[in-house]
Amino acid sequence: MGHGYGGFGGGGNMQQALKQAQAMQRRLQEAQQKLAEEEVTGTAAGGMVEVTLTGDKSPVAVSIKPEAVDPDDVEMLEDLVLAALSDALKKADDLTQQIMGTMGNLGGMF
Numbered sequence: 001m002g003h004g005y006g007g008f009g010g011g012g013n014m015q016q017a018l019k020q021a022q023a024m025q026r027r028l029q030e031a032q033q034k035l036a037e038e039e040v041t042g043t044a045a046g047g048m049v050e051v052t053l054t055g056d057k058s059p060v061a062v063s064i065k066p067e068a069v070d071p072d073d074v075e076m077l078e079d080l081v082l083a084a085l086s087d088a089l090k091k092a093d094d095l096t097q098q099i100m101g102t103m104g105n106l107g108g109m110f
Helices: 012-037 074-101 104-109
Strands: 038-044 049-054 059-064
Touching: 012 049, 012 074, 038 074, 049 074, 059 074
Parallel strands: none
Antiparallel strands: 038 049, 049 059
8 A cells, every 4th residue: 555646645736726726716716706896887878878797797877867767668677677687797707717717727617
Protein backbone atom coordinates (compact mmCIF):
# COMPACT_ATOMS: atom_id res chain seq x y z
CA MET A 1 0.00 0.00 0.00
CA GLY A 2 1.63 3.20 -1.18
CA HIS A 3 0.71 6.80 -0.68
CA GLY A 4 -2.04 7.06 -3.29
CA TYR A 5 -4.48 9.85 -3.90
CA GLY A 6 -6.88 8.38 -1.35
CA GLY A 7 -4.88 9.52 1.67
CA PHE A 8 -4.41 12.99 3.05
CA GLY A 9 -0.69 12.40 3.59
CA GLY A 10 0.25 14.71 0.69
CA GLY A 11 -1.09 17.71 2.57
CA GLY A 12 0.67 20.36 0.46
CA ASN A 13 -1.51 19.98 -2.61
CA MET A 14 -4.65 19.85 -0.51
CA GLN A 15 -3.60 23.06 1.28
CA GLN A 16 -2.88 24.77 -2.04
CA ALA A 17 -6.21 23.68 -3.53
CA LEU A 18 -8.04 24.96 -0.46
CA LYS A 19 -6.27 28.33 -0.69
CA GLN A 20 -7.15 28.62 -4.37
CA ALA A 21 -10.78 27.75 -3.65
CA GLN A 22 -10.95 30.38 -0.90
CA ALA A 23 -9.37 33.01 -3.15
CA MET A 24 -11.82 32.13 -5.94
CA GLN A 25 -14.76 32.38 -3.53
CA ARG A 26 -13.51 35.77 -2.31
CA ARG A 27 -13.24 37.02 -5.91
CA LEU A 28 -16.72 35.68 -6.65
CA GLN A 29 -18.16 37.53 -3.62
CA GLU A 30 -16.38 40.72 -4.71
CA ALA A 31 -17.80 40.36 -8.22
CA GLN A 32 -21.32 39.77 -6.86
CA GLN A 33 -20.96 42.83 -4.63
CA LYS A 34 -19.83 44.91 -7.59
CA LEU A 35 -22.80 43.69 -9.64
CA ALA A 36 -25.18 44.64 -6.83
CA GLU A 37 -23.72 48.17 -6.77
CA GLU A 38 -23.77 48.77 -10.55
CA GLU A 39 -26.91 49.90 -12.35
CA VAL A 40 -28.02 49.40 -15.94
CA THR A 41 -30.89 51.12 -17.75
CA GLY A 42 -32.84 49.57 -20.57
CA THR A 43 -34.82 51.81 -22.90
CA ALA A 44 -37.58 51.55 -25.47
CA ALA A 45 -39.11 53.99 -27.96
CA GLY A 46 -36.09 56.29 -27.90
CA GLY A 47 -36.07 56.58 -24.12
CA MET A 48 -39.79 57.18 -23.65
CA VAL A 49 -39.78 54.12 -21.38
CA GLU A 50 -36.81 53.25 -19.17
CA VAL A 51 -36.26 50.39 -16.74
CA THR A 52 -33.30 50.49 -14.34
CA LEU A 53 -31.91 47.36 -12.69
CA THR A 54 -28.88 46.62 -10.57
CA GLY A 55 -26.24 44.46 -12.21
CA ASP A 56 -27.63 41.47 -10.31
CA LYS A 57 -31.07 42.15 -11.83
CA SER A 58 -32.90 43.74 -8.91
CA PRO A 59 -35.41 46.38 -10.11
CA VAL A 60 -34.53 49.95 -9.18
CA ALA A 61 -36.82 52.23 -11.21
CA VAL A 62 -39.27 52.52 -14.09
CA SER A 63 -39.64 55.81 -15.94
CA ILE A 64 -42.45 56.46 -18.44
CA LYS A 65 -42.70 59.76 -20.30
CA PRO A 66 -46.29 61.11 -20.48
CA GLU A 67 -46.31 60.99 -24.30
CA ALA A 68 -45.82 57.19 -24.12
CA VAL A 69 -49.18 56.87 -22.35
CA ASP A 70 -52.14 56.44 -24.67
CA PRO A 71 -55.29 55.40 -22.78
CA ASP A 72 -56.66 53.92 -26.01
CA ASP A 73 -53.58 51.75 -26.53
CA VAL A 74 -52.46 50.36 -23.18
CA GLU A 75 -51.06 47.29 -24.98
CA MET A 76 -48.44 49.43 -26.71
CA LEU A 77 -47.27 50.81 -23.35
CA GLU A 78 -47.07 47.28 -21.94
CA ASP A 79 -44.96 46.24 -24.94
CA LEU A 80 -42.65 49.22 -24.41
CA VAL A 81 -42.16 48.35 -20.73
CA LEU A 82 -41.36 44.74 -21.69
CA ALA A 83 -38.92 45.93 -24.37
CA ALA A 84 -37.17 48.25 -21.91
CA LEU A 85 -37.01 45.44 -19.34
CA SER A 86 -35.54 43.04 -21.92
CA ASP A 87 -32.96 45.67 -22.85
CA ALA A 88 -32.03 46.19 -19.19
CA LEU A 89 -31.75 42.43 -18.59
CA LYS A 90 -29.45 42.07 -21.60
CA LYS A 91 -27.27 44.89 -20.29
CA ALA A 92 -27.18 43.24 -16.85
CA ASP A 93 -26.11 39.96 -18.51
CA ASP A 94 -23.40 41.80 -20.46
CA LEU A 95 -22.18 43.45 -17.26
CA THR A 96 -22.13 40.06 -15.50
CA GLN A 97 -20.06 38.59 -18.35
CA GLN A 98 -17.72 41.57 -18.21
CA ILE A 99 -17.21 41.44 -14.42
CA MET A 100 -17.04 37.66 -14.17
CA GLY A 101 -14.78 37.55 -17.22
CA THR A 102 -12.14 39.44 -15.28
CA MET A 103 -12.03 36.46 -12.94
CA GLY A 104 -10.53 34.19 -15.59
CA ASN A 105 -11.99 30.77 -16.23
CA LEU A 106 -14.50 31.18 -13.38
CA GLY A 107 -16.53 33.32 -15.79
CA GLY A 108 -17.55 30.18 -17.64
CA MET A 109 -19.80 29.20 -14.73
CA PHE A 110 -22.27 32.02 -15.41
